[in-house]
Amino acid sequence: MKIAKRILISFLFLFVTTIQAQQNTAVIQERINKVKEKLGDKLLTTADEVIAKYIEAVGGKEATLSVKTLMYRGRFLSYGINDRTLCRYFKRPNFIKASWSKENNRYTVSDGDKVWSMTPDGRKEQDAPWAISFSHQRIDGNFIDYKNRGIKYDYLGLEGFESEHAVYYLLRRTFPDGFIEKLYFDVETGFLNSIWKMSEPWVNRPTYYYDYRKVGNIRLPHVWISVLENANPPHVLLIEEVRINKDFGENFFNDHLEKPILK
Numbered sequence: 001m002k003i004a005k006r007i008l009i010s011f012l013f014l015f016v017t018t019i020q021a022q023q024n025t026a027v028i029q030e031r032i033n034k035v036k037e038k039l040g041d042k043l044l045t046t047a048d049e050v051i052a053k054y055i056e057a058v059g060g061k062e063a064t065l066s067v068k069t070l071m072y073r074g075r076f077l078s079y080g081i082n083d084r085t086l087c088r089y090f091k092r093p094n095f096i097k098a099s100w101s102k103e104n105n106r107y108t109v110s111d112g113d114k115v116w117s118m119t120p121d122g123r124k125e126q127d128a129p130w131a132i133s134f135s136h137q138r139i140d141g142n143f144i145d146y147k148n149r150g151i152k153y154d155y156l157g158l159e160g161f162e163s164e165h166a167v168y169y170l171l172r173r174t175f176p177d178g179f180i181e182k183l184y185f186d187v188e189t190g191f192l193n194s195i196w197k198m199s200e201p202w203v204n205r206p207t208y209y210y211d212y213r214k215v216g217n218i219r220l221p222h223v224w225i226s227v228l229e230n231a232n233p234p235h236v237l238l239i240e241e242v243r244i245n246k247d248f249g250e251n252f253f254n255d256h257l258e259k260p261i262l263k
Helices: 002-020 025-042 047-057 061-065 129-136
Strands: 069-078 081-091 095-099 107-110 115-119 122-126 152-160 167-174 180-186 192-199 202-215 218-226 235-244
Touching: 025 152, 025 167, 047 152, 047 167, 047 180, 095 129, 107 129, 115 129
Parallel strands: none
Antiparallel strands: 069 081, 069 235, 081 095, 095 107, 107 115, 115 122, 152 167, 167 180, 180 192, 192 202, 202 218, 218 235
16 A cells, blocks of 8 residues: 555656646647637637636536535645545534544634644644734635625636646636736636645645546536646545534634634
């Protein structure tokens, strides 16, 4: 099992670093031109159109809005580190909570504004770049009602990679606090393929999303691959359990407020 895991991680490392390598722009442009020719008038040309296609691909706006709470539990694989269980919980409109096990009394929680790291001794507010990124996460991926929340999407055209045949719609997402990400959506399926953080100190830090499966009335990716540094193997999250509209309890997302603030 350990050998198989190492082979998997090594393969993914080679795959991701190949994608990030210098690309043959002539080959990519040829593929883009073929897509343009194939789609013709059906080619999407605005960010709103791309986002609408994605929402439809995962189940539609009604199904997306019907998800009031979401929990996923996954097996976190990282080269040189034993498997760990990662749990994340979401609740509309802005709540997110993450821990390394269901029973862990150390976790991170956010109400969309502040981010707190919790220990048995109390809570500590976080404002590092990872915390800013954490606070941006939403149950709908920031694709519903984003204009009213001050999130801006810019359509950057079509993009591709020499190492794969797919062509993607490329959008830039800018949050009100100035945090920037690039998002790649598969032209054929509409699914979100990857998000690349583009703000310091995370520039060109991608997370890839694969294996979309239907859970209830929506589709969610069950394999996440994150690259933290070009020279390091990627982190892999294999989703093993998903719960939709589970009642977490009245104080599940704000029980940290009862704890003392740590300096």
